[in-house]
Amino acid sequence: MTDDLINRLSADLAPVPKRALERRLMLALLIGFAATIVGTFLILDLMMDRPFGGADTALMFWTKFGYTLAFGLLGLAAAPVLVRPEGRSTWPLVVASLLVLLALGSGSMMWMEADWPVSMLMGQTAMVCPWLITLAGLPVLIALLAAMRSLAPRSPTLAGFAAGLIAGGFGAWAYSFYCGETGMLFMAVWYSLGIVMTAALGAVLGRILLRW
Amino acid sequence: MAATTPNEDLMQVDETEKRLRGLMLATLDGDATAYRMLLTDLSRYLRPWFARRLSAAHASHAEDLVQETLLAIHTRRMTYDRTRPFTAWLHAVAHHKFVDHVRRHAIRPTVPLEDDAPVFASDDSASAADRHDVETVLKSVPERTSDLIRQTRIEGATVAEAAARHGMTETAAKVSIHRGLKTLMEKFAGGSR
Numbered sequence: 001m002t003d004d005l006i007n008r009l010s011a012d013l014a015p016v017p018k019r020a021l022e023r024r025l026m027l028a029l030l031i032g033f034a035a036t037i038v039g040t041f042l043i044l045d046l047m048m049d050r051p052f053g054g055a056d057t058a059l060m061f062w063t064k065f066g067y068t069l070a071f072g073l074l075g076l077a078a079a080p081v082l083v084r085p086e087g088r089s090t091w092p093l094v095v096a097s098l099l100v101l102l103a104l105g106s107g108s109m110m111w112m113e114a115d116w117p118v119s120m121l122m123g124q125t126a127m128v129c130p131w132l133i134t135l136a137g138l139p140v141l142i143a144l145l146a147a148m149r150s151l152a153p154r155s156p157t158l159a160g161f162a163a164g165l166i167a168g169g170f171g172a173w174a175y176s177f178y179c180g181e182t183g184m185l186f187m188a189v190w191y192s193l194g195i196v197m198t199a200a201l202g203a204v205l206g207r208i209l210l211r212w
Numbered sequence: 213m214a215a216t217t218p219n220e221d222l223m224q225v226d227e228t229e230k231r232l233r234g235l236m237l238a239t240l241d242g243d244a245t246a247y248r249m250l251l252t253d254l255s256r257y258l259r260p261w262f263a264r265r266l267s268a269a270h271a272s273h274a275e276d277l278v279q280e281t282l283l284a285i286h287t288r289r290m291t292y293d294r295t296r297p298f299t300a301w302l303h304a305v306a307h308h309k310f311v312d313h314v315r316r317h318a319i320r321p322t323v324p325l326e327d328d329a330p331v332f333a334s335d336d337s338a339s340a341a342d343r344h345d346v347e348t349v350l351k352s353v354p355e356r357t358s359d360l361i362r363q364t365r366i367e368g369a370t371v372a373e374a375a376a377r378h379g380m381t382e383t384a385a386k387v388s389i390h391r392g393l394k395t396l397m398e399k400f401a402g403g404s405r
Contacts, residue, residue, distance in 0.1 A: 005282060010247045013239065086301055086304035
């Protein structure tokens with residue numbers, strides 16, 4: 001029985017190129033992100049009439065640019081480790097948490113100095129921002145989870161979380177180009193929430209889809 | 213053939229690791245002969261490792277688990293990082309398959325799931341080649357007898373457990389094992405001493 005299996009498996013052997021796993025994840029990211037770019041343009045620019053261009057103060061544009069991209073890159077650092085059966089990687093998640101705290105801290109400072117105006121927290125788009133970020137990240141999340149299904153994560157939940165972190169980060173990055181909000185606190189609260197929601201969705205889906 | 217990597221010196225390079233990792237690296241490059249050797253070798257390590265973790269009532273699951281693990285090695289071989297120890301990877305795959313199987317079948321394992329005894333500590337014969345010889349020798353006695361001998365003398369089951377698996381009394385099993393060993397002695401050791 002087992003000998004039959006060994007015969008069948010060894011007859012079915014195809015070589016595995018070096019760094020095949022990393023390439024598979026990158027390819028999934030590229031495919032997903034292409035869909036995100038098209039999707040954000042269609043929904044945000046054409047349907048919601050928010051032109052490409054981003055925040056009107058350059059400093060805040062670049063802050064959002066760096067803040068969101070950092071989560072995507074931290075997820076990318078964790079994912080290739082977490083999709084392996086013996087993979088353990090915690091530092092990217094720790095750094096991501098610290099980054100959120102840092103943003104919340106400096107956002108609160110600015111809010112305090114401006115004497116707590118509610119408009120600074122809520123901006124114009126607080127109620128849609130996290131949802132749109134999750135929506136923008138969804139194609140990336142789907143592509144990554146599909147690519148991870150044939151891998152072997154030690155913890156499917158954590159691997160899904162890393163996929164969600166990448167998706168949330170890159171989704172928020174794409175979203176930031178159409179977002180006119182200029183508040184630090186706005187970004188710290190609503191962008192972070194959108195990214196966390198995407199990561200949590202990834203963890204839930206990963207728990208189900210990435211079992212092996 | 214084994215590509216040298218920067219952290220190879222840091223690895224715990226024992227003989228098993230070296231041999232299996234060499235086979236795995238050849239496998240990833242598409243060498244079917246090396247792959248067949250690797251899988252055959254691994255099944256010999258995995259069988260007693262799983263058997264020890266299952267109670268007598270579930271001993272038959274060991275073979276399923278070996279096959280599930282080999283299949284996972286095949287379909288998920290991309291997740292092996294060429295620069296890292298192979299035995300650690302294999303152990304993680306086997307452990308995952310065991311935990312999954314135990315949960316799915318609601319089996320109570322004989323060792324705690326957290327017990328991470330390495331897979332490669334559990335091949336009790338001196339080497340896989342010896343193990344192969346033993347299997348060949350055992351073919352010369354009836355199948356049930358050879359299985360009883362294998363379970364009690366190689367895989368470490370008690371006579372009572374082995375007897376229960378074959379639905380026979382402990383006394384009958386003892387007699388059967390004794391006769392089987394005697395036959396083997398006569399055949400291979402130049403007569404009983």
